[in-house]
Amino acid sequence: MAFARLVACFVLYSSLGHIPSSLGVILRTTDKIVWANEFEPIELTCLIESISTNNPRIEWKKIKNGVPSYVYFQNKIAGDLEHRAQLREPANILIFNTTRSDTAEYRCEVAAIDDQRDFDEILISLAVRVKPVVPRCYVPEAVTVGTSTELRCLENEGFPAPHYRWFHNNEELPQDPKNSPKFVNSSYSINPDTGSLKFRRVRKDDAGEYYCQAMNDAGHAQCPEQTMEVYDIDILGIFLKSFGALLVFFCLAASICHSCKRGCFSKKGHNENK
Numbered sequence: 001m002a003f004a005r006l007v008a009c010f011v012l013y014s015s016l017g018h019i020p021s022s023l024g025v026i027l028r029t030t031d032k033i034v035w036a037n038e039f040e041p042i043e044l045t046c047l048i049e050s051i052s053t054n055n056p057r058i059e060w061k062k063i064k065n066g067v068p069s070y071v072y073f074q075n076k077i078a079g080d081l082e083h084r085a086q087l088r089e090p091a092n093i094l095i096f097n098t099t100r101s102d103t104a105e106y107r108c109e110v111a112a113i114d115d116q117r118d119f120d121e122i123l124i125s126l127a128v129r130v131k132p133v134v135p136r137c138y139v140p141e142a143v144t145v146g147t148s149t150e151l152r153c154l155e156n157e158g159f160p161a162p163h164y165r166w167f168h169n170n171e172e173l174p175q176d177p178k179n180s181p182k183f184v185n186s187s188y189s190i191n192p193d194t195g196s197l198k199f200r201r202v203r204k205d206d207a208g209e210y211y212c213q214a215m216n217d218a219g220h221a222q223c224p225e226q227t228m229e230v231y232d233i234d235i236l237g238i239f240l241k242s243f244g245a246l247l248v249f250f251c252l253a254a255s256i257c258h259s260c261k262r263g264c265f266s267k268k269g270h271n272e273n274k
């Protein structure tokens, strides 16, 4: 009988898993690493797993670049979060409208005077995603067939750092042209981390409208379209032009010579004319 009761007790004890010890304060959080989107609310959780003290002292600190500052102190939201957050049961902090400057570590500290283990703390790291703004794009206006060229795209606000995609006549350029029947003959390569679009040898078909898109988990933005023209090297044209220039030069030289000669021989006549 006594044995059966003991077994029942043991089973009950085991089924409860770990019974919160009333010996001390223990904190827990649902997420130690929290991502939030800028201008959206976020709640950092500080759950009290066990405590026997009635009115524990709760404090929150923000740690940025190793420097701690209070954001909840003496039962009030303070510092950077003043008027922008509230404390929620049991010890969570709710930021109404996050900004990029909220990216930091936050430490929840609970002191429970009547507990044997009278202090616990928990560290949460908050990262605020920032949407990219319109990237700055560089597209050369005109290039010659067969030469190399580079198109560039840069965005500095987005967090995490954005990735880049390029569009040609409103069609996304695949990362590797070899994988696409349409672009298989193009010599470009894209670096999605730096935003560079490089052509080893520009073809006629590479001419057109280009724009670039910067994107991260928070969103995307793109620059306005710009035109890149591709010119043939016009060999006949170059020949005719240089030939023409040469012809003009000889004519000029000949006529100068001619008038010079005439001038030399008939200086007298010249003076008479005057």
Ligand SMILES: *[C@@H]1O[C@H](CO)[C@@H](O)[C@H](O)[C@H]1NC(C)=O
Pocket (backbone or CB within 6 Å): 039, 097
């Ligand atoms: C959050 O803050 C930004 C800038 O301070 C503001 O433009 C925006 O309207 C705010 N959003 C909300 C939901 O309050």
Ligand SMILES: *[C@@H]1O[C@H](CO)[C@@H](O)[C@H](O)[C@H]1NC(C)=O
Pocket (backbone or CB within 6 Å): 181, 182, 183, 184, 185
């Ligand atoms: C690519 O080049 C090959 C060989 O010159 C040609 O047959 C093919 O039509 C070209 N493809 C495109 C999409 O221009």
